[in-house]
Amino acid sequence: MRDETSTAIHLDAVRLTLGQRDFHFDFGFNARKITAIVGPSGSGKSTLLNLVSGFEQPDTGRIEIAGQDVTDLAPAERPVSLVFQDNNLFAHLDLFTNIGLGVHPGLRLAPADRKAISAALVRVGLAGYERRLPGSLSGGERQRAAFARALVRSRPILLLDEPFAALDPGLRSAMVDLLVELHAETAATILLVTHDPRDIMRLADHVVFLENGHVLVNASKSDFLTRTDVTAVRDFLSVAPIASESP
Numbered sequence: 001m002r003d004e005t006s007t008a009i010h011l012d013a014v015r016l017t018l019g020q021r022d023f024h025f026d027f028g029f030n031a032r033k034i035t036a037i038v039g040p041s042g043s044g045k046s047t048l049l050n051l052v053s054g055f056e057q058p059d060t061g062r063i064e065i066a067g068q069d070v071t072d073l074a075p076a077e078r079p080v081s082l083v084f085q086d087n088n089l090f091a092h093l094d095l096f097t098n099i100g101l102g103v104h105p106g107l108r109l110a111p112a113d114r115k116a117i118s119a120a121l122v123r124v125g126l127a128g129y130e131r132r133l134p135g136s137l138s139g140g141e142r143q144r145a146a147f148a149r150a151l152v153r154s155r156p157i158l159l160l161d162e163p164f165a166a167l168d169p170g171l172r173s174a175m176v177d178l179l180v181e182l183h184a185e186t187a188a189t190i191l192l193v194t195h196d197p198r199d200i201m202r203l204a205d206h207v208v209f210l211e212n213g214h215v216l217v218n219a220s221k222s223d224f225l226t227r228t229d230v231t232a233v234r235d236f237l238s239v240a241p242i243a244s245e246s247p
């Protein structure tokens, strides 16, 4: 029997076909850890997050979160917050409202919620941006706004799909630090899709490497970094100058 205190999310014999691609996942994510999900473009990283968040339904199999079968639950009913590549901000609503919807879908916000929204904007470097529309922001600012919304939702599971992709190096580093702080404060279970080995070095406890819709390597960070016997892992690790980075 699985230890539910150590396994936050379990994909139990999950199968899904999208177009020409078959996905097969049968493994778990550790609770309260940061797991990096990596692999070549098209290997299934976003699809895996979509299955966990409920935006994709398995053809067969089950998904459990904290021991509860969530396979038939809608995304809003699952204990997850998301920051996706497209930021999923509503274009016609200002940032305060966009973030407020993350706190309460009916926007019934208590004074403490309003404070938390402004504090989250400050935390991601967008102080005073409450009334700005997403269309008036740069890609990096939109990404940070989406991060602020995830901060105020404070769900036990945080799904991040390339959250630093549109950020310049300085901002990227600030947001990585923010994520480290957030994880230390909340001990959330974080799944982080990334193309950048530096994120593994700096952030990850554990690494899941995908290839062609299935898990090729599922290992602790230290074990993953030794798996250069696997060509795809070796290729991935050699794409960036990680040798000088400290973990």
Ligand SMILES: Nc1ncnc2c1ncn2[C@@H]1O[C@H](COP(=O)(O)OP(=O)(O)OP(=O)(O)O)[C@@H](O)[C@H]1O
Pocket (backbone or CB within 6 Å): 018, 019, 020, 021, 039, 040, 041, 042, 043, 044, 045, 046, 047, 048
């Ligand atoms: N709705 C869909 N219909 C058909 N094919 C799909 C659909 N969604 C995803 N796919 C295909 O499934 C594969 C995996 O896509 P996915 O977005 O999960 O990959 P990824 O690893 O996140 O890629 P990237 O690193 O480029 O973001 C791709 O080949 C994609 O074209």
